Amino acid sequence: MHHPDQTRPDLSALIARLDLKAKVRLLTGSTMYGLHAEADIGLAEVHLSDGPTGVRGLTFTSGPPVALLPNATLLASAWSDEVLHETGRLLAEEARAQDVHVVLGPTINLHRSLLGGRVFEAFSEDPYLSGRLATAYVRGLQERGVGACLKHVVANESETDRHSVDSVVDDATLREVYLLPFEMAVADAHPWSVMAAYNRVNGVSATEHDGLLNGVVKGEWGYDGLVVSDWFATRSTAASANGGLDLVMPGPVGPWGDALVAAVSAGEVEERVVDDHLHRVLLLAERVGALGAPRQVTAGLPRPDGDLRREQLTRLAAQGMTLVRNERATLPLERGTTVALIGRHAVDTVCMGGGSAQVTPPHQVSVADGLTALLGSAVRVVDGVEVRTRAVAARAGSVRDPETGDGGVHVVLLGADGAVIEERHERAATSMIGVDDDLPAPVAEARFRAVVPHGGPLQLGALGVGSWRFTVAGAEVGRIELRLSTDDAGEAILRPPSGTVLAEVPDGALVEAVVDLRAASGLGRPGRMAGAGLFGLVAGPAPRDPAVVLAEAAAAARDADVAVVVVGLTEEQETESVDKSTLALPGDQDTMVRTVAAAARRTIVVVNAATPVLMPWVDEVDAVLVAGLPGQEAGHAVAAVLLGDREPAGRLVTTWPVADGAAPAWSVTPVDGRLVYAEGAFLGHRGHAAGRAPAPAFWFGHGLGYGTWDYTDARLVAGAERPGAAVTVTNTGLRRSREVVQVYLRPADPGQPVRLAGWQAVTLAPGESRDVEVPTDLRMWRRWDVATATWALLPAAGELLLARGLGDVRAALPLSDD
Template sequence: MAGTRTPADAAREAVVEAALARLDLDAKARLLSGRDMWTLPALPEIGLKALVMSDGPIGVRGVRWTADDPSVALPSPTALAAAWDPDLARRAGTLLAQEARRKGVHVLLAPTVNLHRSPLGGRHFEAYSEDPFLTGTIGAAYVSGVQSGGVGTTVKHFVANDAETDRFTVNNVVSERALRELYLAPFEIIVENAHPWGIMTAYNTVNGTTMTEHHHLVNEVLRGEWGFDGYNVSDWMAARDTVGAIDGGLDVAMPGPRTVYGEPLAQAVRDGKVAEAAVDAAVRNVLRVAARVGILQGAEPVVTEPPETVDGGALAREIARRSFVLVRNQGALPLRPNSTVALIGAAARDARVLGGGSATVFPAHVVSPLDGLTAALPEGTLTYAVGADPNTELGVADKGFELRAVCRDREGNVIGTGSAPNGQIQWMGSDLPEGVTHEALRTVELTGTFTPRDTGTHTFGIKGLGAFRLTIDGTTYYDDVHRPAEDDPFVSFFGAPVPRARPELTVGEPVEVCLTHTVEFPEDAPMKVVGFTLHHQEPQRDPDELIAEAVEAARGADTAVVVVATTERVESEGYDRADLTLPGRQDDLVRAVAAANPNTVVVVNSGSPVELPWREDVAAVLLGWFPGQEGGAALADVLTGAHEPGGRLPTTWGSLTDAPVTEVVPSAGELPYREGVFIGYRAWEKEGRTPSYAFGHGLGYTEWTYESVEVTGTTVTVRVRNSGERAGREVVQVYLAPGEPDADRPPRWLAGFAGVTAGPGERCEAVIELPRRAFEVWDETTKAWTFVKGSYEIQAGRSIADRRLTTAINV
């Protein structure tokens, strides 16, 4: 099912078997355990180089968590899915392979294809959609693109890793039918159509078995039924038991050097607890990936000539504008030529272009909405006001800071220095400044100057664990120890910063800043990490004054464009959301601006749904996701009409009160998926609830007339006409609805889609092949897929709520 073996595959397999035969038990066990944070060990005796992995999915960070090593930052996965264009996803993957090769990375830890089960999932920006078919289709294209560049992927997180609360320990209780029809489905589509070289197993437990030891789902389903032949790597620190992991089909335990594999695995074989054949099978999978990416001597890599070079900035801009979803437009967009615009919102100046956590990369530059519109609009037609700042917490010290890291030993001697482009230090494993060793390192001083952008009370804070001393302008404000408030190994990365100093500073007058961290490496830690962050918040002005200034700016302009946003404390890896409201006073801001200017356009800068209580009171609403490094330029393209917004919703947007599935917090360690197969639009329709904006919805700058639909076998042909006044792209969506209502099945589900383009007055055809699986259900009695015969309606349209044409078929 995972693909037909070619002569080149057979040749690589022969090299793999020969290499495996030359390894002793200790070398084999060592290969399956991370050497450090991101790599597997080299084995020179068989000509094997160290295999390097890196986080994705919007960019390739490389092995260093630092802004000093920049990466192209594409829009978030929700944005990529919103384009409903597999070819665009494939091109994104090709670019990321190019970035990986530039950084010496062999395997990208992406894509994330977990589902938007509940809108409260804090990491949804990193996944594609609530729909398994759309998720699998976009994910398969992404994987194909990355691997076309000779770089491996690890599709993650296998499986049911759909929320962040207690993610290390939660037991997700999921029916077999829901697993098959929803949560496993994207992985199955990708394995069948894109043949990924890796899978990452999740932290969580499914139905009582932790995923790194899940023999049934990994060995019997993933490898057995689907024919997956790549390697299976644990999520970082997810592997818990040597015997359970190897018997459960886990090939690689990351990160190193201390894992449940390596020496413990070799000893388990000697003690008779593990069969050496199980170790051989895991090593074989790792060597196969190494051969495919070209780091095993004697094996020809799958890709010998990488694809042509991709312009990263241009592609990031294209994906962004094609992902923007115009959900409401009362004639406000595109902007009229030479009209005046009041741009409002803190996120318009300091753009949020990506989500927090493992998806973080550091682009060389970011185009904010203010930058993009300033460049695109005639001089003198644009004004700016902050309006309301959603950042009620501190952010990483960045603008106005010039910092460096100074490393000292126990005697206070300088043993090395490193650059620090911002206030975040994340040195993992061997990633230390030149000349510095873990044994010698005692303190790290993050030191330099800060030049304020505003006069007033500035707030400085610290994120991290251990002893810290914070000194600003010669005054020590904090000298004590930060202790963990919760049992989370990643609290230093994803926890909240703690305010520690509030000095009065003057705009333009530099002050000395120094945060000193005393480094401790616990003996039982699986890896050695130096991780802490200096945070900062500018003086907080009275919110009512800021809103009043924005109202005045809006009143004097032809159009007001308000950018509202979430923050890293709202959407990030590591925690779920408590609600769907915009942080701070942003809702008040929109209402006030809309009252002053009826031609108000709201741009929503979030990775996943937020409530929009004012949506009917404004002239236009544009969903901009986390748009990547070129987001501001893409926004200008769309607002001015140079390009139309091309996106359609990959997930339903509505209020939390109406949302059918909201449970993400476990009880007594368990999270039951009570809703079964009814999530997303399936659940909204079953419950008879009307969302703010339906799955698949999105407007362009032209109009489309649906003229006819025909079905031949399982091929659906939909004819549409561009009945507007400018060229455009339409996403024709086909939904399958059973002729006889069935309470156990959704009223309808997405069965296929296709994008078409046409000029004014032109007709075109969307040809969509219905997959057999669209007509099947998982039978929990027979434990097999069952083709459900009978009559079905083929419903073609613009969204699940806007179905234009219907025809019937019998199967």
């Protein structure tokens, strides 16, 4: 945030006061999430935090409880600039409360292949929708003096071999599709930082891509902000410094430092290049209040578990939920209805994705808790089939620290000599070792100790690379060795291996899991990360016979007025560092839905997943609600929507295919290191509309809400350079409802795909009508002329489509290029 009442510092003069070594020092982080201070020029530390769905703070785990927002696809499904602006302002408050200066978001890579592990972090398959929502998010965040960071530049749409994959994208597709959301946000919101990706782009690492970083971002776009590397992404010294990267993260070590000083001395990098990088670092610091006069402390910020946050997060989650099927007006439910609520996702609702998007929330409300709070004894809850193949850390409520009595575990870290280095209470039953901490000696062994109040036949186990040993009441019950499955050092942090043993545990018994980290280097862990990673204690019920579970579900469904089956994915599929292999629901969830549908009078399926899943049973059920990953108030939001207290007015941000592979882009596996974007600009709905993939199960833009709509008097309206469209919409339903009028451009040239060119939302009472005008964005009328390397405008020929998603086109307006 600029300080108009103060004299802004002369950044060039400040830079001139530093010698080369001092300058270069400021171009690599000081810690995992911090930048160096320099008292001689009035520079304070700058703090960065991961933040797609919450501001985690300056540690990967063990930070204070913070608000957990709905995930990006759910927020985007509201198709609302206002929702994303409010999201940015909320995140800024969360950042200010933790002295965070820069939030590492939004993620505006596209949903190219639905197998992508981080699709849940990004807004949409559509570049225009993504760019417009990113603009609102950045504005909301930076209005309150907290920097945004657009990520990841560019063509970073999958996780397989993510540190080495070469994304091969033709120039026109790169410009018209994958760079467009970044271009829009830079032009319209002026973000203070952007992040260079792990991957290569057409053979060149993103962190040293002169053509993209210097040529396009800083050159053509005139971007004056900071370009930061993704964490551990920078692999070179001179090439990255000359290629446009400004800041290497994390620190304090990396490929710059003394090596960059030497490169300048050898004439490989000019000192003016270093000065430009530092100018951008200092400009960021000045903007966020870390250079010169410090920013004021903001008092009275909302608590993450306070009433204001609960209301906000419930409302934001509900607004994006999308009703994709609703036969016989099954939803909303009437109060007094008896409900059989079935499924593991009902009792253990997944509120966030895995990897760097994870935070420690104050609570996570399950669908069972939310619906029971509204309907009481009218709800019968039945656990469902297993949904995970990997073990998960014990929940804080299921184990207690033997030292403090609080929910969680007691962790003891020991050195090679057996001396205690540190003891911790961990609420989440997991502990990050060797990443967030600053310990006086390497950790050789870690002990996780917990009391299990309610015993029985349990799965005991662990997360994290090493040699593990388990005891119950002092008696050994098993050993396991856990290894990494890939050469990605991030796996130990983001997706640590897990394993379990079955044990009989008496009520109130002390359970201990001990991991020997000295064996880590022999267990597939890269040397740089030896002894570092996420570790945790697993303690949970032993698996049940699926046949018994299904019989219980069918019996409950027969006895109720309606069955609500909650299905979905978990952090095994929706996570950083790994891609999916299928869109099918894991485990026996499809069988569970069909079993319930055969027994129930009416069946509603709630999909607790951020990304599309296959629904082979869709014609056998009455309603399907896509609930996404709804954040900490998940259950309250789902319950409010099911009962009609809030409308699920969302529209799909991604096309849902009918089968694996039935999409324009599919494979995320590089061939000889290359991942070719062969579909070009025809990804998602663009490719389906062109016949390059089978008709989908549900189109991009689809969503029923709780209203019905008539479109009349559709017409073209004049624009500054290209026309827009207008239409009269009438709410013909029985409830107040929100409609999203979508306008698509279908160019006359068949080589150009149909594309979203504008939208406008309107909320109307039953019987109310309103004229809605939708201007089109001129950027959606462009094509990149490869021969001249410039933009050219498409002719005003073809047609504009007024639609409720491309599966429900209400009017086609011919264009004339006269």
